[in-house]
Amino acid sequence: MFGASISxxxxxxxxxxxxxxAMVETxxxxxxxxxxxxxxxxxxxxxxxxxxxxxxIEGGPEFMGIVLLALILGLALAIERIIYLNLATTNTxxxxxxIEEALQQGGIEAAKEVCRNTRxxxxxxxxxxxxxxxxxxxxxxxxxxxxxxxQMGQLESGLTWIALFIAxxxxxxxxxxxxxxxxxxxxxxxxxxxxxxLVAGGIKIALITTVxxxxxxxxxxxxxxxxxxxxxxxxxxMEDASISLIDILLKYNLKK
Numbered sequence: 001m002f003g004a005s006i007s008x009x010x011x012x013x014x015x016x017x018x019x020x021x022a023m024v025e026t027x028x029x030x031x032x033x034x035x036x037x038x039x040x041x042x043x044x045x046x047x048x049x050x051x052x053x054x055x056x057i058e059g060g061p062e063f064m065g066i067v068l069l070a071l072i073l074g075l076a077l078a079i080e081r082i083i084y085l086n087l088a089t090t091n092t093x094x095x096x097x098x099i100e101e102a103l104q105q106g107g108i109e110a111a112k113e114v115c116r117n118t119r120x121x122x123x124x125x126x127x128x129x130x131x132x133x134x135x136x137x138x139x140x141x142x143x144x145x146x147x148x149x150x151q152m153g154q155l156e157s158g159l160t161w162i163a164l165f166i167a168x169x170x171x172x173x174x175x176x177x178x179x180x181x182x183x184x185x186x187x188x189x190x191x192x193x194x195x196x197x198l199v200a201g202g203i204k205i206a207l208i209t210t211v212x213x214x215x216x217x218x219x220x221x222x223x224x225x226x227x228x229x230x231x232x233x234x235x236x237x238m239e240d241a242s243i244s245l246i247d248i249l250l251k252y253n254l255k256k
Contacts, residue, residue, distance in 0.1 A: 063176030063179070064208075067172050067176075070216060071220070073161075074161075074216070077158045077161055077165075078162055078227065081157075081227050082226075082227065082230075085155065085231065087120070088120045089234065090121075095114070095118055098114045098118075099111045099248065111126075121151035121238060122237065124151060125241075125242060126245055129242070129246075141246055144242045144245070144246070148238055148239070148242060162220060162224050166220045166221050169216040170214055170216075176210070180207075180209065181203065181206045
């Protein structure tokens, strides 16, 4: 019986050792899975970056570089216009209220001082109108309309260049595609045999420039449409505010 109990005790120790080793192996597998997950994500990110780089080089540095330059210049102009238009935005209701209050307290000169201390095209238009307030309402209205056209031209400055880059980017892509197709057919002629891999490779490389040019045009078109809508909103604000300024000047002249 003593020998049997010893054998049973030994079997229990073996079972416990097997369970412990199984638990250790399970924990090791879980740690390996957790540690390999971030590595796989890093490899995926690196592979995407490498793929973009490879496609850019395959498309040809000549045309791909020019299209990339068009994207950089177009984005630079778009960002500059966005900043300018945001700075040109003015609270017209507050400005009109301050001008009306200044007219009642200090006259035309006080109202002009308010415009001088306010940034934006609306304040500049108001200043030009107030500067000719003594010459009559008709002269004020003509001055506001004329200087409003000048300010609108300044707001639209740079949009023509963005439109140029929108148009030229796909054209450069198409040109790269045509030249790539010519190179592919030259390679077929030199090989003396129409190999499917040779034809497919040449066409793929040729079409990369077209894809990149279209992507650049789409990106810049989004910024262009945003800028146009922003300018239209500012122009409408200037027109409404100019009408309100003339009404304020009419009331001021009646009180004199």
